[in-house]
Amino acid sequence: MNPLRVIWLQSGGCGGCSMSLLNAESPDVYTHFKQCGIDLLWHPSLSENDGTRLTGLLQDIIDDKQPLDVLCLEGAVMQGPNGTGRYHLMGGDKPMMQWIKDLSGKAKYTVAMGSCAAYGGITTAGGNPGEATGLQYNGSQPGGLLPPEWRSQEGLPVINIAGCPPHPNWVTDTLGQLAFDEINNQSLDSFHRPRSYTDHLVHHGCPRNEFYEYKASAELPSHQGCMMEHMGCLGTQARADCNIRPWNGNGSCLFGGYACINCTSPDFEEPHETFCETPKVAGIPVGLPTDMPKAWFVALASLSKAATPQRLRNNATSDYIVTPPGKKEGNK
Amino acid sequence: MTQRILGPFNRVEGDLEIKINSSNGAVTEAFVSSPLFRGFEQILHGKDPRDALVYTPRICGICSVSQSVAAAHALAQAMSLTPTQNGVITTNLILGCENAADHLTHFYLFFMPDFARQAYSNKTWFSDIKHRFAAQTGTASAAMLKTRADWLHLTGILAGKWPHSLAIQPGGTTKSIQPQERIRMLTIIGAFRQFLEETLFDDNLESITALDSNHALRHWHASHLNSDFGTFLTLADDLGLGRLGELDVPLMSYGAYAGHHGKAHAFDAGIRLPDGTIRPLNPQSIQEDISHSWLSSDDGPQHPYDGYTIPNAAQQEDPENPAYSWCKAPRMDRDAIEVGALARQAVNGHALILDLLTHNSTSVRSRIIARLLELAHIVIMMEGWVKDLEIGEPYCAHSKIPDEAQGAGMVEAARGSLGHWIKIKKGRIFNYQIIAPTTWNFSPRDRHGNPGALEQALVGAPVHEDDDRNLAIAHIVRSFDPCMVCTVH
Numbered sequence A: 001m002n003p004l005r006v007i008w009l010q011s012g013g014c015g016g017c018s019m020s021l022l023n024a025e026s027p028d029v030y031t032h033f034k035q036c037g038i039d040l041l042w043h044p045s046l047s048e049n050d051g052t053r054l055t056g057l058l059q060d061i062i063d064d065k066q067p068l069d070v071l072c073l074e075g076a077v078m079q080g081p082n083g084t085g086r087y088h089l090m091g092g093d094k095p096m097m098q099w100i101k102d103l104s105g106k107a108k109y110t111v112a113m114g115s116c117a118a119y120g121g122i123t124t125a126g127g128n129p130g131e132a133t134g135l136q137y138n139g140s141q142p143g144g145l146l147p148p149e150w151r152s153q154e155g156l157p158v159i160n161i162a163g164c165p166p167h168p169n170w171v172t173d174t175l176g177q178l179a180f181d182e183i184n185n186q187s188l189d190s191f192h193r194p195r196s197y198t199d200h201l202v203h204h205g206c207p208r209n210e211f212y213e214y215k216a217s218a219e220l221p222s223h224q225g226c227m228m229e230h231m232g233c234l235g236t237q238a239r240a241d242c243n244i245r246p247w248n249g250n251g252s253c254l255f256g257g258y259a260c261i262n263c264t265s266p267d268f269e270e271p272h273e274t275f276c277e278t279p280k281v282a283g284i285p286v287g288l289p290t291d292m293p294k295a296w297f298v299a300l301a302s303l304s305k306a307a308t309p310q311r312l313r314n315n316a317t318s319d320y321i322v323t324p325p326g327k328k329e330g331n332k
Numbered sequence B: 001m002t003q004r005i006l007g008p009f010n011r012v013e014g015d016l017e018i019k020i021n022s023s024n025g026a027v028t029e030a031f032v033s034s035p036l037f038r039g040f041e042q043i044l045h046g047k048d049p050r051d052a053l054v055y056t057p058r059i060c061g062i063c064s065v066s067q068s069v070a071a072a073h074a075l076a077q078a079m080s081l082t083p084t085q086n087g088v089i090t091t092n093l094i095l096g097c098e099n100a101a102d103h104l105t106h107f108y109l110f111f112m113p114d115f116a117r118q119a120y121s122n123k124t125w126f127s128d129i130k131h132r133f134a135a136q137t138g139t140a141s142a143a144m145l146k147t148r149a150d151w152l153h154l155t156g157i158l159a160g161k162w163p164h165s166l167a168i169q170p171g172g173t174t175k176s177i178q179p180q181e182r183i184r185m186l187t188i189i190g191a192f193r194q195f196l197e198e199t200l201f202d203d204n205l206e207s208i209t210a211l212d213s214n215h216a217l218r219h220w221h222a223s224h225l226n227s228d229f230g231t232f233l234t235l236a237d238d239l240g241l242g243r244l245g246e247l248d249v250p251l252m253s254y255g256a257y258a259g260h261h262g263k264a265h266a267f268d269a270g271i272r273l274p275d276g277t278i279r280p281l282n283p284q285s286i287q288e289d290i291s292h293s294w295l296s297s298d299d300g301p302q303h304p305y306d307g308y309t310i311p312n313a314a315q316q317e318d319p320e321n322p323a324y325s326w327c328k329a330p331r332m333d334r335d336a337i338e339v340g341a342l343a344r345q346a347v348n349g350h351a352l353i354l355d356l357l358t359h360n361s362t363s364v365r366s367r368i369i370a371r372l373l374e375l376a377h378i379v380i381m382m383e384g385w386v387k388d389l390e391i392g393e394p395y396c397a398h399s400k401i402p403d404e405a406q407g408a409g410m411v412e413a414a415r416g417s418l419g420h421w422i423k424i425k426k427g428r429i430f431n432y433q434i435i436a437p438t439t440w441n442f443s444p445r446d447r448h449g450n451p452g453a454l455e456q457a458l459v460g461a462p463v464h465e466d467d468d469r470n471l472a473i474a475h476i477v478r479s480f481d482p483c484m485v486c487t488v489h
Helices: A016-021 A029-036 A052-062 A096-104 A115-119 A168-179 A209-213 A294-306 A310-316 B040-044 B049-059 B064-079 B085-116 B126-133 B139-151 B153-159 B179-200 B205-209 B214-222 B228-239 B313-317 B341-347 B351-359 B364-388 B437-441 B453-457 B471-479 B484-488
Strands: A004-010 A038-042 A068-074 A107-113 A159-161 B002-006 B017-023 B026-033 B251-253 B256-258 B265-267 B270-272 B286-289 B329-332 B405-413 B416-425 B428-435
Touching: A004 A052, A004 A096, A004 A168, A016 A168, A029 A038, A029 A168, A029 B139, A038 A052, A038 A168, A052 A096, A068 A096, A068 A115, A068 A168, A096 A107, A107 A115, A107 A168, A115 A159, A159 A168, A209 A310, B017 B471, B026 B453, B040 B049, B040 B428, B049 B064, B049 B416, B049 B428, B064 B085, B064 B405, B064 B416, B085 B126, B085 B139, B085 B153, B085 B179, B085 B228, B085 B256, B085 B364, B085 B405, B085 B471, B126 B139, B126 B228, B139 B153, B139 B179, B153 B179, B179 B205, B179 B228, B179 B364, B205 B364, B214 B228, B214 B351, B228 B364, B251 B341, B251 B416, B256 B405, B265 B341, B270 B341, B286 B428, B341 B351, B341 B364, B341 B416, B351 B364, B364 B471, B416 B437, B437 B453, B437 B484, B453 B471
Parallel strands: A004 A038, A004 A068, A068 A107, A107 A159
Antiparallel strands: B002 B017, B017 B026, B251 B270, B256 B265, B286 B329, B405 B416, B416 B428
């Protein structure tokens, strides 16, 4: 197998995607790269060389002297002010935006690491003061730094490993599949995210699912109930496998006691009013579970609320399990 | 005089370039530039104040929890809300977990690989160091990454995930800890202790924190040459790192780990002047100067409650304009300040650090010693905190955001003092200003021409024609454990 030569650059982001990648386990990130034949030509946190060694390497790629298989970008592309890209200069006076443009045609695959590089993400919130954009999307609109019809040398659009940050294994899985030549257009969803994790909803495997079933809702931070009704949770709409493939051991946002903010989605950075409350019309949450007709949701919710066991009612608004499951056990 | 631009630097968590003037092979003047602007302070304007807990951690992927804690403290002050005792402890645990992970990551992944660079190939220790610390291929990084990932399971239990958690709230944290989870946390901390004791120190943590003088440290070094810390001390002696990156400015700490056993902080707040006197911290004396920043202002330096951030990139193309960085220049009573583990331990009066500073200024060597010393300290304290949790008691206090209020959140990230200042009007964020640790350390000049901490520390450092040989500068820069994404935000 030929090595998969990867370069990883950062622009308008926080570096959290890289930090999350370092959390990879069984195996760790270096072992994963070695086993998949991934040759990390350069990474901002993990490489020895910098300065002219870096800019020289980038120039060699642009000049076709150094082959490149995967270009990874972490962070949004800074186009401001006024489209000049001067909010991020690298290597003296050259806007990072220009470096990315020059490099994007040189790789077999281009990968956006995280929601900023994919869609603009947090960096584009609040009126987008930096004129930031994703690589091939601007929010949910196709076309970012690169036009919608752009395709890499292998005929793929920018692969968007969205998430804020992405789970380390969303990154290692995707790079591994690229190394084994197993990614094609069918591997990506409608926003060009790997379906390996976006064919799931955050709701799948949610540790609070029984509270959801009976609409036994949390009312304040630290309560144990379902967070969809009041606390702004978007887990029933969010495309990711966070509760099937936990974080940092057995964690997830829901496990940690706070709402899913749908960070794998374009435009997640601008909620209706706030991240912390569920927007409602006439008492009904505006955002309903994916694929669920509104009338059915309303009917089922009122039915299940009427049937909520006292145990769940008690536990939903408590910090601890105050009422354990009933005494009946066994098969008889 | 020769002038050149060094960079882009890597292993500094973001973007950094430095203009160097030199003569006779030594730096005479340095101009430190942060070349990335994102605009978080504008992004936050007009938002629901609670949403600062979502936005501000995402300023930085390595100081994410520190940003969360600063935001939560600022909101708590604005809400006049006192967190629950359990919430105070879990917040300290989550912050301690991040800070310890960052200290470990800095030493193994960001700092030590520079000694494995080819420019040192004539050194007797080179092949050993390359084998152990080379970026990506060194034996240390594989072991360290596994340890780091296991360690962050602690935050998995306490806060769901790292980085970017919403568990830290003004009134405490969102996750109640069950009795069996407390035992799990003790085992995670114990396993981390084991790595530090077997690999980093080759000694128990208590022996490290008990080191009380440079003499005691040298004595310890002689019998622990093969530990990773011992290896660093050997390199420091061989390369004269105790006299490299020297700096004589006030050292500052906002105070770390709130409400520890009845004290305001586990590590005290304060300012230590170069003559050794300790002054109380006066947050009102903080001002941000933008005379050398690519920012617009009609006013002079401002306290962060009143400051603002308006980018002006046109200054980049005006050769007459003195600005050279997106970074502001925070000053305390007009002084440039050094922050970080060394400053924290100096202000807190650790005997070893005080002894080092009696004989020398701050230096590359003392910054690294303080960081590893503090790492041992944090782990010991965390073992105690886990035991202090009162199972069954609440984790989060609750209150509403007032329509008009202001609050400051001043905490210590791994790399130094981090402050958030929020003003709320009509229930929304009216102004939100952030001063990060590396804003202090890597600031540009102020209106009086006073350089920032790194700019001063670089003066006198040897400069080579060949970029790859400029390792003295690389050691000085990285000894501060910079976080450039925080710096400008």
